[in-house]
Amino acid sequence: MPFQIPRGTQDVLPGETEKWQHVEQVVRSLCGRYGYEEIRTPIFEHTELFLRGVGDTTDIVQKEMYTFEDKGGRALTLRPEGTAPVARAFVEHKLYGSPNQPVKLYYTGPMFRYERPESGRFRQFVQFGVEVLGSSDPAVDAEVIALAMHIYNELGLQHIRLVINSLGDLDSRRAHREALVRHFESRIHELCEDCQARLQTNPLRILDCKKDRGHELMATAPSILDYLNDESRAYFEKVKHYLAVLDIPFVVDSRLVRGLDYYNHTTFEIMSDLEGFGAGATLCGGGRYNGLVQEIGGPETPGIGFALSIERLLAALEAEGGELPVRRGLDCYVVAVGEQAKTEAVRLVYELRRAGLRVDQDYLGRKMKAQLKAADRLGASFVVMIGDEELESGAATVKDMASGEQMKVPFGELAHVLAKRTGREE
Known part of the structure; x- marks a missing residue:
């Protein structure tokens, strides 16, 4: 079990x-x-x-x-x-x-x-x-x-x-306490066991009783404001x-x-x-x-x-029905196709995180299409795609997930560009 x-x-x-x-x-x-x-x-x-x-x-x-x-x-x-x-x-x-x-x-x-x-x-x-x-x-x-x-x-x-x-x-509470004892003691048996026990130890707490809150003795009990x-x-x-x-x-x-x-x-x-x-x-x-x-x-x-x-x-x-202004989702999801691209992705993800961005990548060996779906589920604002072509040119393909716009960005400029586009640039 x-x-x-x-x-x-x-x-x-x-x-x-x-x-x-x-x-x-x-x-x-x-x-x-x-x-x-x-x-x-x-x-x-x-x-x-x-x-x-x-x-x-x-x-x-x-x-x-x-x-x-x-x-x-x-x-x-x-x-x-x-x-x-x-x-x-x-x-x-x-x-x-x-x-x-x-x-x-x-x-x-x-x-x-x-x-x-x-x-x-x-x-x-x-x-x-x-x-x-x-x-x-x-x-x-x-x-x-x-x-x-x-x-x-x-x-x-x-x-x-x-x-x-x-x-x-203390003096006001003492005077009120004595008044409460006088008020409740003759009929204390009508109240719950807790109230009966509190009569001599802490009669003020009788007024806080949840079980007997509707009892007539509660409505007519002496008010502390009259004893201040x-x-x-x-x-x-x-x-x-x-x-x-x-x-x-x-x-x-x-x-x-x-x-x-x-x-x-x-x-x-x-x-x-x-x-x-x-x-x-x-x-x-x-x-x-x-x-x-x-x-x-x-x-x-x-x-x-x-x-x-x-x-x-x-x-x-x-x-x-209130909504708190909490933000979930990633700034960027890095999609890699191929072993060399995966190595570059590991390096790049770490670099982007150090630049203050919320970034993740695939760790399940999924195909590109599945990786893109994962990026969408995780609410990524941008997807950075790396394959053989990107490795050869030294520039990643960056997709804006909201507009669908794609652009080429050199690896060395990715942190700056993404920080600017996501509003995380200091």
């Missing part, structure tokens, strides 16, 4: 990888414009990092982590998210001592969560995210949100909606003010709590509003986490960031 791919994973084949490369190129370019630098962390970390950094009451820690014991008896976990590893690197390498503050970082790479696979959601998925560490300026919150929106706008997504909320500071103290309220007003200055439309949703324990003050999600894709489906989420660095052993450091799934981004683009 042939091997099959594990459930919840995918192979990204040629024809699709170009889309991924384009998205990655766009996000890297935009991060550069905003002054963010790339960081790369290990695919696995010590399990304790996620227990403390993500929160041991979260679904990620309780249900979704891929955890294993290595040969030294250490508990390790495939990273389920990117913020805690970035914060760990920030502390371990003392980036808080850098003269360039705040520290603005971005990352991209595979994450792992054991959850039910569905469209655009996998157990191994590629996440892109940014983190800003070292500033509690509300303008940074607006910048992070603006960058996330800019990415979707740049890639052509149309049906998106920004939703924001504030979880307030003056400082938290002023902070949130500043964030909204800056978003308005940037002309970025948003909706305030007091039920938006996010799924990780380290959030405070600003939280946000970018959702798809496209019917059929799953209106209200979350594409991107993030928020402020001023206590995370301190929680994992670093100095008190404010932070904010977001993360998005590349898979869900591409699924949303496909659902909208």
